Each structure stands twice: as structure tokens, then as C-alpha cells.
Amino acid sequence: xxxxxxxxxxxxxxxxxxxxxxxxxxxxxxxxxxVLKGKQEETxxxxxxxxxxxxxxxxxxxxxxxxxxxxxxHYEVKKNGRDIQLTLREYKLLSHLIRGKGRIFxxxxxxxxxxxxxxxGDVRTVDVMIRRIREKLEDxxxxxxxxxxxxxxxxxxxxxxxx
Numbered sequence: 499x500x501x502x503x504x505x506x507x508x509x510x511x512x513x514x515x516x517x518x519x520x521x522x523x524x525x526x527x528x529x530x531x532x533v534l535k536g537k538q539e540e541t542x543x544x545x546x547x548x549x550x551x552x553x554x555x556x557x558x559x560x561x562x563x564x565x566x567x568x569x570x571x572h573y574e575v576k577k578n579g580r581d582i583q584l585t586l587r588e589y590k591l592l593s594h595l596i597r598g599k600g601r602i603f604x605x606x607x608x609x610x611x612x613x614x615x616x617x618x619g620d621v622r623t624v625d626v627m628i629r630r631i632r633e634k635l636e637d638x639x640x641x642x643x644x645x646x647x648x649x650x651x652x653x654x655x656x657x658x659x660x661x
Contacts, residue, residue, distance in 0.1 A: 505548030508532040509539050519551070563596045564660030566635075566644070577635060578660075587612070588631050591624075595645060595655040604652040628653055 506528045508520065520530045528549075533542045535552075543550070561568045567576040573589045575582040584592065591612050595603065603611070605621040613619070628647075632639040644659045 505529045505531065505546065507542055507546055507548060507550045509535055509542075509550060509552045561593075561596070563655065563657070564644075566596070566660065568593055568596065575635075582634055584631065584634060588627060588634070591627055592631055592635075592645070592655075595653060598655060600654055600657045602648045602652045602654045608653065624653070 506523050508530065510532065520532060523530050531542065533539050559569070559571055561570065565578050568574070568589075569576075570593070573584070573586055575584055575589065575592065591608065594608070594612050605624040608624045609617055609619070609621060613623070628645055629639070631645055632642050635644055636642050644656060646654055646656050648654060
């Protein structure tokens, strides 16, 4: 399939400024079509044979977990509308626990998943980070509601917190 005959369909949540992307792709020889998500998208995709580029407004994307809101594009957390200041690593750890939907993660799993396989450090690093998250997030860090411990197993996010 040659580039001149390859199509690119740009699907957007809203009318964002994708003109520069479209122009760049056209200069490379792609046939570009832009549509909005929804009915236009369904119609355009029916007989489309090419690449699909979906664009969403990242600054508006958020995930809810009870009374917590996570904004992945900015690594921000809000609790009942109030900003919670977390470091990048704290944010990644909390987000990972939330995405686990109540699953219990061992310290080793969290080190591997959040810090990476090549991290050379003690598993107690996870304990320290959990304590910091609790101090910032919990009303009473000694009685956590969000990030809980399963003794001798690991940590999990209580999906029923704030309900």
C-alpha cells in the first residue's frame, strides 16, 4: 500500500485544532479526512481502509474513584474537589492501585509495575510511599479509608471508599 493511496481519518471528541496535523500528513502524501466522534465517525468508518487517528481533549480527561478524581494528563488528584498534592511517583502508585479495582498487590508487584523491573531498591520503598500517600489523602492516616493493607499480602485501593 503506497502512501499516496493511504487514507488517514482523524476522529475528534470536539473540534480541536488539528489543521496542522492534517497539513503535515497531506504533505507526506496521505489523504486526510476529519470527522467528529459519533454518527459522523460511524459513517466514515464503514468503508474506510487506512489509518485512524483519534484525538481527545486530554486536559478534560478524568477518572473517578468515589470522591477522588484523577487527571492523567496533569498527574493531578482531587478529593471532594480539593487538590491533593502528590509527587509523580505517588500519583503513579495511587493510580495503579485504583486501576486494580480492589485487587491486592504485593510490594514486589508494585515495585515492578510502578518503579520498573530494573529498579534496584528495597521493597520497603513501597511502604514509605504508601505512608506518604495516606498522609496526604486520608483524613486519619492511621485509619486509612482509601489505600488499605492486607496483612502479609500487600496493598489495595478500597473501591467502596467515599460511598
